[in-house]
Amino acid sequence: MKRPVHIAGRGLLCAGGDSPEAVAAALWDGACPPGRRRLGEREFPYFALPLAEADWLARAEQAVRCTAAQLGPLAAETPLFIASSSFQIGHFEQRGAPFELPAASASFSHQLGDWMGLNGPRYSFSNACIAGFSALDAARSLIAGGLLNQAVVLGVELANHSTLAGFAAMELLSRSACRPFDAGRDGLVLGEAVAAVHLSAAPARWRIAGLRTGLDGYSTTGPDPAGGPIASAAVDCLQEAKITAADIDLVKLQAAGSPGTDLAEANALRRVFAQRMPPLLSLKSAIGHTLGASGIAELVALLACLDAEHIPATAGFSRVDPEIALFPMVDRSNAHIERALLNLIGFGGGLASLIVERSR
Amino acid sequence: MIYLNAVLSQQFAPAQLPGAVRAAIGKPLRRASGLTQLALVGALASLPAECRDLPTALLWQSTSGLRQETLTLLDEVCNGAAEPMPYDFLATQPAIAAAQLQAFLPGLQSATQTPLEQAGTANWSLLLSLAGLWLAEGRYAQILCAHLDSTPEAAHGHWLLLGATPLEKAPARLQIDTSPQPDAVPDSPDFPARLADWLHQASPPTLSLHSPAAPRLALEFARL
Numbered sequence: 246m247k248r249p250v251h252i253a254g255r256g257l258l259c260a261g262g263d264s265p266e267a268v269a270a271a272l273w274d275g276a277c278p279p280g281r282r283r284l285g286e287r288e289f290p291y292f293a294l295p296l297a298e299a300d301w302l303a304r305a306e307q308a309v310r311c312t313a314a315q316l317g318p319l320a321a322e323t324p325l326f327i328a329s330s331s332f333q334i335g336h337f338e339q340r341g342a343p344f345e346l347p348a349a350s351a352s353f354s355h356q357l358g359d360w361m362g363l364n365g366p367r368y369s370f371s372n373a374c375i376a377g378f379s380a381l382d383a384a385r386s387l388i389a390g391g392l393l394n395q396a397v398v399l400g401v402e403l404a405n406h407s408t409l410a411g412f413a414a415m416e417l418l419s420r421s422a423c424r425p426f427d428a429g430r431d432g433l434v435l436g437e438a439v440a441a442v443h444l445s446a447a448p449a450r451w452r453i454a455g456l457r458t459g460l461d462g463y464s465t466t467g468p469d470p471a472g473g474p475i476a477s478a479a480v481d482c483l484q485e486a487k488i489t490a491a492d493i494d495l496v497k498l499q500a501a502g503s504p505g506t507d508l509a510e511a512n513a514l515r516r517v518f519a520q521r522m523p524p525l526l527s528l529k530s531a532i533g534h535t536l537g538a539s540g541i542a543e544l545v546a547l548l549a550c551l552d553a554e555h556i557p558a559t560a561g562f563s564r565v566d567p568e569i570a571l572f573p574m575v576d577r578s579n580a581h582i583e584r585a586l587l588n589l590i591g592f593g594g595g596l597a598s599l600i601v602e603r604s605r
Numbered sequence: 606m607i608y609l610n611a612v613l614s615q616q617f618a619p620a621q622l623p624g625a626v627r628a629a630i631g632k633p634l635r636r637a638s639g640l641t642q643l644a645l646v647g648a649l650a651s652l653p654a655e656c657r658d659l660p661t662a663l664l665w666q667s668t669s670g671l672r673q674e675t676l677t678l679l680d681e682v683c684n685g686a687a688e689p690m691p692y693d694f695l696a697t698q699p700a701i702a703a704a705q706l707q708a709f710l711p712g713l714q715s716a717t718q719t720p721l722e723q724a725g726t727a728n729w730s731l732l733l734s735l736a737g738l739w740l741a742e743g744r745y746a747q748i749l750c751a752h753l754d755s756t757p758e759a760a761h762g763h764w765l766l767l768g769a770t771p772l773e774k775a776p777a778r779l780q781i782d783t784s785p786q787p788d789a790v791p792d793s794p795d796f797p798a799r800l801a802d803w804l805h806q807a808s809p810p811t812l813s814l815h816s817p818a819a820p821r822l823a824l825e826f827a828r829l
Contacts, residue, residue, distance in 0.1 A: 285688060324819075337679060341683060344680070346672055349721050349722050350667065350668070350671075350672065350675075350720040350721070351721055355722050366819040366822075367722065368731055369719055370718070371719075371720050372699075379717045382717075386738050386739065387734065387822070389738075390738040392734060406683070407678055407689075410682050410694070414688045414689050414690065414691045457715075458717065459715060462708055465701040465705065466695070592695075593698060593700030593703055593704045594701075594703060595700050
């Protein structure tokens with residue numbers, strides 16, 4: 246048994262706005278500048294949620310409830326699949342020493358379920374930047390196999406010092422801006438997001454045509470520069486969708502402005518698409534790299550753009566890198582997109598490719 | 606048909622883990638957390654050498670996760686005088702275990718980690734259901750499912766190897782059964798140890814796994 250799996254509902258709160266439509270409009274207008282976040286003597290650009298609440302837990306509750314409300318009414322027993330890199334570490338930072346971590350590392354998921362109004366089965370995923378698509382893959386596999394009829398996949402990444410300090414210590418952050426595929430790119434800009442999709446076996450406007458995760462053990466912090474494993478994940482995804490590279494109308498890139506990973510992704514794209522490169526778009530320069538939430542947040546933002554037929558230009562790109570020799574969209578487009586490929590590349594060699602397609 | 610090809614439960618004192626790694630791969634594993642070392646030792650013990658190139662996925666769960674590493678990072682970030690050491694941040698990322706494993710399991714194509722939200726419970730019903738579906742559709746030749754916990758007191762690893770074809774000594778087959786049996790065993794971290802106990806007994810002919818938290822994900826093992 247393998248049933249089609251559809252995206253029946255969406256919710257998003259990120260620096261770009263408090264609904265998918267608001268985020269799409271802000272992306273179209275190019276109106277998403279980052280704020281700043283201080284770390285000791287250093288300061289970095291950062292895409293924060295538009296929430297003023299100072300208490301970490303209260304702010305998290307506000308963000309999750311805002312996103313849940315956008316999904317509309319759901320049966321309380323709907324299974325919930327949660328993706329996050331940092332869960333509630335910001336809460337522990339705020340409470341300070343002694344740090345009383347719970348015995349189970351995903352204990353926060355129970356709280357997230359309560360805020361979502363869901364008391365059914367809950368599963369948590371923590372695969373760094375591909376966590377969102379790992380959770381999506383699990384949920385859609387169970388629906389496709391007839392073991393579930395619906396599920397909610399939630400991506401949550403909220404501000405904390407540990408993540409910012411960790412990325413800063415590894416010298417992975419830009420001090421100025423995220424510049425995807427640009428010759429002057431010098432690192433990531435982090436951000437926050439809470440995003441959700443409601444998956445269903447019942448027909449809806451978009452369906453998941455293919456989803457594959459992969460693994461690139463070249464190093465624990467970066468992919469093979471030649472892009473072979475990234476390309477393999479994308480090709481596996483195309484095969485599952487039973488389409489060819491020529492059928493892809495748009496690629497939502499991982500492209501976070503990392504010197505090494507952007508190059509690896511570009512080399513992978515050349516392997517997959519050769520001379521027929523579709524339009525390329527990065528959203529991370531407009532809403533930040535939201536890590537464990539990025540898969541779901543960027544999926545929701547992209548679908549809102551495609552529904553409006555308002556595909557934004559890629560912020561932060563101005564100069565082609567001769568080594569990359571590809572450039573993301575620099576002009577806005579009203580193109581009608583039938584199928585899009587979305588790439589994720591994460592710490593620990595995690596790779597994921599997703600193809601979404603309009604239902605017929 | 607989905608086959609259970611190996612069942613393994615391991616326990617180490619933390620001080621024994623580096624030695625177990627050296628015994629398995631002939632050298633220490635550089636900059637590896639206890640969880641990564643536990644994953645490597647268990648994966649190699651579960652997978653015969655001739656199977657390590659086959660398309661493989663790893664689905665693993667953990668209760669405590671990288672708790673000690675997270676405490677170290679929190680202390681550095683909140684109480685330290687400077688930014689944390691880069692490796693201390695990397696060590697809090699469970700995803701890096703897979704990249705370190707792939708050097709020894711060339712067929713490893715995907716790894717998914719599910720942290721658990723309550724001590725004493727587990728996601729075996731989820732991992733085995735996914736494994737069953739993915740093997741049936743031909744996505745992988747074999748799937749390693751594991752529960753791993755490495756604490757200052759002890760390191761525990763419980764493993765099940767499932768395959769689309771039976772190995773020579775495959776003890777059981779697995780099927781997804783959406784109607785839970787009343788005598789099903791609960792979804793607990795040490796489920797493979799219970800499964801091994803059942804395999805050593807003459808009866809009953811089948812063993813069901815069912816988590817009350819996930820009523821639609823029930824599984825049944827039957828001896829070969």
